[in-house]
Amino acid sequence: MQREVAELRETALLLAHAAPPVTPSAELRSSLLEKIARTAQLPPQQIVAPETAGGAGDDHERVAPQRRPVPEMEPSETEARVLRPTGAAERRWFTRPAAILGAAAAAAALFFGGGAVISAVSGPGQSQEATASALDEIYAAPDFQRAVADVSTGGTATLVWSNELQRSAIVADGLTSLPGDRTYELWYIGDDGAVPAGTFDTTTDSAVTQVLKGEMSPGDVVGITVEPVGGSDQPTTDPIVALPSA
Incomplete structure (x- = not known):
């Protein structure tokens, strides 16, 4: 059991260092800003006056706020390259299958593993x-x-x-x-x-x-x-x- 906890803790360290940090490109930033600018925004919610003691006889009615569906966006090729692990980082995952199987347990060990x-x-x-x-x-x-x-x-x-x-x-x-x-x-x-x-x-x-x-x-x-x-x-x-x- 002690060896298993030690391996899970090491796995947590491996997970923390499994992939090198990636600096987003200027092209990706421009693409995201462009999509934000042309993505439909939700309208402001309509304020509903509270009911008075008159109940159903009041002129006030409950108005449900209207929501516009936001279109789903597929990631561009540039975004996909940033999000997808490649090269040595990807190979390290496949050369250590135990790290993949133990990922969930490693997360638990981080919070509950005694240290x-x-x-x-x-x-x-x-x-x-x-x-x-x-x-x-x-x-x-x-x-x-x-x-x-x-x-x-x-x-x-x-x-x-x-x-x-x-x-x-x-x-x-x-x-x-x-x-x-x-x-x-x-x-x-x-x-x-x-x-x-x-x-x-x-x-x-x-x-x-x-x-x-x-x-x-x-x-x-x-x-x-x-x-x-x-x-x-x-x-x-x-x-x-x-x-x-x-």
Whole structure:
């Protein structure tokens, strides 16, 4: 159940970054303004005088407001191009069918899943805007990949990365809360040993997305350890989870 909630929360993040923003063209704006100008408008509603105590003997009558039907408009070719997902964004939907099947459940998880994804989208030291921008780049990369693993102390960790961009991010969900003198630390682990890639904290009722610092090399393993607050230059404990990128 915990893994399912974690996957739904990740799906919510994927949905948020599934398609790049589109700037409407000047042609589309002109087309919309033209249609507004020539679309029939509803007439003002006729004010009906209230009935008096005389009831049916009054000269006042109820007048039902008249409504003109508004003609339906088919979207122009330009509008259709803006509204229809294309290219890499469209392909990402079809390469992740689980995201489509879990969309409704992900929406429910956002409101009822024990913690709001949006409020916990970034770890300490990273603004939500910076985290969202980095995730946009990773999810949009042609070599986007992901891996999921259980954490030995509880919870799950999802690694998303792009070798082309040399960037990665961790979605940590359900990890145990640490004492005030401890923190979670991320590592790139390669042939030359472990390189620190940032620290983060979390609670058991929310998911945290942390973009790793530094550059990722192909084949690196991403690990998480528990370290003294402020982090360490080298791991002082065994990893609670290790996610290979090969």
